[in-house]
Amino acid sequence: MRSLTQILFLIFSISVNAQSISEYEKQLNIEPISNNAKEIRVYKKYAISTGLELFIFYFDDSSNKYKAEYYYVTVDKKNNKLVKKLDLESIYNMEFNALNLFLSHAKYLPSEQKIWYKFIPKPDIFIEDGYIYHIIGKPMSIIDGISYSIQIQDNDSYNEVEYSNPESYLKNYPEIDELQTINEFLDFIKSSFGIYKN
Template structure:
């Protein structure tokens, strides 16, 4: 059961990272690749809903910062709502805080699944086999917690001539379960910057 749950989490994240992102970008009329030297995109999606949203922040060739929030409704006739965002703090300060939270270095969630398991005691299996011979075997096991809220975040970032992309499923939930995992800490820091500076994706 644990293996199935992990695979489902990886697959749901891969869906957001793959074809759906290209379809969303096409509807939003933005390129698939980051076209500015300093840019970050965060896609939120997942679950059974046809709704997704995208936060975009970049600095253009004239050193002017722009931030936008897109809401995307998929369907036979996709709808897009776009609005400009203005951060509370200076834009360059905000972007550097993304970098400070290791946006250029974070791995994707599938790379740290082993950290999101709680180790159980060694299982001892002993008895008599079909030939009447005694046996004793030992097995290591672990428990993996899951959530059904299905919130998936896919991040793309470019800065200092470097690019990175990564995705996390329900990072707020997993940080509560595994507060010692630094990758979850930094992913949630990135989301918290967006929530506090731009007043979007607020949690209850």
């Protein structure tokens, strides 16, 4: 029962601390993803600071090309928040990037809450002196760190998920395939565009 209470508290803490995508859009002064677009957005939020970064990869109808942009929040000398925008270049061809990103299994990922059961160790059940015992393990939890909110709009298909500390959790739970998928997706963006490096 105590473990269940801890898990519920952790999930509640994550949901209370998480900002919504619409709040991120307001902070960065950008429009929401349009329907029937080919666009990927990856928001990187730091838990203990006002830091917010955004990677956008999209097909630009006017130029008939894929483009990538990077937004980040910084502060000036007077402690005013500023939003900076960069047009990104890649070490790869943009069509190659599009195939890797839009064909990634990241667009099928369930929410982190739906896979939370995979973080809970299986209980140890044993018999000793005629009594049945079971020991329930508790999942590792990282309160502090980085969360990623991901939106993938691929024409008429849309997925939106948020994962907290996927890099750290993968080190401790390498068998969880959803963590493998999200990290492969993020690693491709990091290496291709040279962003999100901790």
